[in-house]
Amino acid sequence: MTTATIIWLIIGVIIIIMLGLAARGWVRVYNKFQYWITRAQRKFADIDVVMQQRLDNIHALAQIVKKYDIHEYKTLKDVIEARSRWSKDADLNEKVKMASEVENNYLKLQAIFEKYPNLKADKMHVSLLEKDSNIERNLRKTRLEYNRVAQQYNERTRKFPRNIVARVHSFKELDYLTFEGQETFAPKEIFDDES
Numbered sequence: 001m002t003t004a005t006i007i008w009l010i011i012g013v014i015i016i017i018m019l020g021l022a023a024r025g026w027v028r029v030y031n032k033f034q035y036w037i038t039r040a041q042r043k044f045a046d047i048d049v050v051m052q053q054r055l056d057n058i059h060a061l062a063q064i065v066k067k068y069d070i071h072e073y074k075t076l077k078d079v080i081e082a083r084s085r086w087s088k089d090a091d092l093n094e095k096v097k098m099a100s101e102v103e104n105n106y107l108k109l110q111a112i113f114e115k116y117p118n119l120k121a122d123k124m125h126v127s128l129l130e131k132d133s134n135i136e137r138n139l140r141k142t143r144l145e146y147n148r149v150a151q152q153y154n155e156r157t158r159k160f161p162r163n164i165v166a167r168v169h170s171f172k173e174l175d176y177l178t179f180e181g182q183e184t185f186a187p188k189e190i191f192d193d194e195s
Helices: 003-067 073-085 092-115 123-158 162-168
Strands: none
Touching: 003 073, 003 092, 003 123, 003 162, 073 092, 123 162
């Protein structure tokens, strides 16, 4: 073997080693993205359970409004449509938008109860309000947990060189879950990354 051949062989081995290390790093970053997106989906599954309780409450409230024959058709229609659109098949960002829609419709329905004193005094409404405080507490807790995970995931999608892996594999940023009339989680903390 000539020295030129040996040099090319050494260069080839070095290139193969570097490509192997780069591929290993790429796979590691990809797997971390999978970890964080799975974590976000698990956190949203908790929200899904609470939102199902909220939807059941909304349906019961809508039935009370119908019983009193109050002509707030638009609000009732919005409530029923939001309830029917709730689906487990949508992607995470769509579910976040639907959850916000459900909450906004819930607030509209509550406004109807404020407007009609007889309706507000209905025994079923009073019992649903008691149940609602637990739902509200659980929703606040699960929403904050989801938003923290979404923040950590989103930070990973923005940072170089991870953002390259994110773009190549279509890892898009997650929407934060915010509801009108509730305090929102504004990401302030910078979490330590584990690669």
